[in-house]
Amino acid sequence: MIFGCGVPRIGIETILYDHIYRARTPEEIASTYPSLFSERILGRRMKHPMSSKHLRIRRFEQGDIEDFVSFMTDPDSTRFLTFGEAQKNREGATALLEATIESYKTETPLMAFAVEDQTTGQFVGFCGLTPREADAVEIMYAVMPSARGQGYATEVATTLAQYAVRQLGYRRVFAPIAPEHEISKTVAIKAGFIDHGLHQNSDVAKKVHLFIFEQAQPTPPYCT
Numbered sequence: 426m427i428f429g430c431g432v433p434r435i436g437i438e439t440i441l442y443d444h445i446y447r448a449r450t451p452e453e454i455a456s457t458y459p460s461l462f463s464e465r466i467l468g469r470r471m472k473h474p475m476s477s478k479h480l481r482i483r484r485f486e487q488g489d490i491e492d493f494v495s496f497m498t499d500p501d502s503t504r505f506l507t508f509g510e511a512q513k514n515r516e517g518a519t520a521l522l523e524a525t526i527e528s529y530k531t532e533t534p535l536m537a538f539a540v541e542d543q544t545t546g547q548f549v550g551f552c553g554l555t556p557r558e559a560d561a562v563e564i565m566y567a568v569m570p571s572a573r574g575q576g577y578a579t580e581v582a583t584t585l586a587q588y589a590v591r592q593l594g595y596r597r598v599f600a601p602i603a604p605e606h607e608i609s610k611t612v613a614i615k616a617g618f619i620d621h622g623l624h625q626n627s628d629v630a631k632k633v634h635l636f637i638f639e640q641a642q643p644t645p646p647y648c649t
Contacts, residue, residue, distance in 0.1 A: 476543060477584040480577060482552060485526050485539045492548040493539075494518045496569055505606050506567065540568075540581055547572075552581050554589055560596040562589050564638075578609075582616035586638040598638040603631075610634060 474483035485493070496502050497518035511517045528535040537553040549572035555563045566581045586598045600618050602609045610620070618636035625632050 475584065475588060477580050479543055480549065480580055480584070481541050481543050482538050482581070482584065483541065484529055485522055485537065485551070487526065489539050489548055490519055490522055492569065493522045493551070496550075496567065497521070499570065502567070502570060505603050505609065537565075540566075540577070542572075549577055550581065552585055554585065554593075554598075557599060558597075561599060562593070562595045562597075563599040563601070564589070578612045579615045582612055582618075586616060586618070590638070590640045596640045600636040600638070601633040602636060603633055610636070 474481045476482075494515050497508070497513050498515060500513075503513055508521075509517075512521050525535050525537050535553070536555060538551060539548060540550040540552055541548055548569065550566065550568040552564070552566040555565070557563050564582060564585055566578060566585065568578045568581070582600070589595045589598050598618075600613050601624070602613060604623070613636040614620070616638070618638045621635045621637055623632040624635040
């Protein structure tokens with residue numbers, strides 16, 4: 426559920442590539458990508474966990490590595506994600522998560538977070554936000570195979586979209602989704618997003634459906 430939509434974007438994948446494979450510091454990356462200034466502000470506001478009805482959204486921890494690697498090495502789970510092949514193996518996925526955790530200590534923390542069950546503490550997925558424009562941000566979310574079919578994706582999308590517009594001041598939240606990903610499109614609609622039709626995907630050749638959540642949308646029941 427991490428896609429481009431015809432507009433140049435600097436996503437988490439690009440930033441992590443620079444950090445891991447080019448050994449660039451967060452400060453060097455921020456100077457290259459001015460849009461990270463907004464991301465820095467967002468990261469500072471999300472130091473504390475955010476809760477929904479059943480889930481808790483928090484920063485990644487070292488204890489999440491095995492679950493994250495399990496997800497990233499599952500071809501079916503990563504089918505619609507734009508992470509590179511080098512990140513879809515144990516070494517790459519581990520490096521990616523460790524770089525994310527390290528970024529939390531800098532002035533430019535990545536907006537990538539773990540999602541856990543509030544009651545059991547079980548790792549159920551991850552999510553994040555990437556600034557796109559002055560008033561818009563792109564959402565990403567993924568759920569572990571064992572946690573699917575329980576409405577968690579909808580709950581995460583709803584909570585994060587509401588947080589982006591109500592707490593962070595964004596007017597729009599983008600969710601670009603592949604045409605064949607019917608489940609993801611259903612999740613977006615349930616979370617209050619509206620399908621604005623097919624748009625050219627800047628990350629791959631094919632077009633994607635651009636779902637948009639706007640500030641005027643009513644608050645779905647998952648948000649607290």
